[in-house]
Amino acid sequence: MGPQGSGKTTQGDRMAEYLDVEQIRAGNILRKEIRAQTDLGKQIDHVVNSGGLAPNELVLNLMFKTIDLLGDDAGFILDGFPRDLEQAEALDLHYPVDKVFNIEISDAEAVRRLEQRRVCPNGHVFHLEYHKPAKENICDICEKQLMQRKDDKPAIVKNRLAIYRQETSQLLDYYKKQNKLVVFDGEQSIKAVTKDILDYLKNAR
Numbered sequence: 001m002g003p004q005g006s007g008k009t010t011q012g013d014r015m016a017e018y019l020d021v022e023q024i025r026a027g028n029i030l031r032k033e034i035r036a037q038t039d040l041g042k043q044i045d046h047v048v049n050s051g052g053l054a055p056n057e058l059v060l061n062l063m064f065k066t067i068d069l070l071g072d073d074a075g076f077i078l079d080g081f082p083r084d085l086e087q088a089e090a091l092d093l094h095y096p097v098d099k100v101f102n103i104e105i106s107d108a109e110a111v112r113r114l115e116q117r118r119v120c121p122n123g124h125v126f127h128l129e130y131h132k133p134a135k136e137n138i139c140d141i142c143e144k145q146l147m148q149r150k151d152d153k154p155a156i157v158k159n160r161l162a163i164y165r166q167e168t169s170q171l172l173d174y175y176k177k178q179n180k181l182v183v184f185d186g187e188q189s190i191k192a193v194t195k196d197i198l199d200y201l202k203n204a205r
C-alpha cells in the first residue's frame, strides 16, 4: 500500500523479483478484462464509463479468479488491492495475507513528485527529477512528445489523495490490529526504500 507517488508499484516489482512470485496489479487486471470484453469486463466497463468505481463484488471475483490460477502454494504480491475494509475481509476468507507493506509519504511530497511526472502517448513514464528524458520533453524510447497527465495536476492529485486517505485509514487499522502492517519511509530515494524492504525480507526469512 502507499499513496500515489509513493513508488509502491516499482517496489512491488522489485519484491516480486526478489521473492520470485507474481505481482498482481489490480488496475492492470481490470483494464485487461475490459479490453478482452469478457462478461465481467463488459460489466466493469459499463460502471467505469458511467463514472463509478468498479463494485466490490466484480473486483473480488476478478482478483480471486486471477489468484486461483496461480496454483495452491504459489505466493503473490498484491498491488492496488484490497482498497477498502470489505475487500480486505473477503480476501482474508480466501487468501489470508502474511504482511502488508505500507510505503508512507506525506501529501506534500506526493504532490511534488507527481507534478514532475511526464508521459508519452505510448505510456512511457519519465520524471523531471528522478528519471529525466535525454532530450527535453521528448520520450527516449519512441521520441514522441511528453506531457503531464491531467491526473497528475496538483488540484486533482490533492483530491485523489484525500480519497485514498479516506478509503485506506480503516484498512491500515485493520492490518495494524492483526500485527501485519509494516511501515516504510517512502520519502527516501527509491533505492533506499528498496534496501529497507529487502533488509526486512531477509531478516524475516
Ligand SMILES: [Zn+2]
Binding pocket: 120, 121, 122, 123, 124, 139, 140, 141, 142, 143, 144
Ligand atoms: Zn514513448
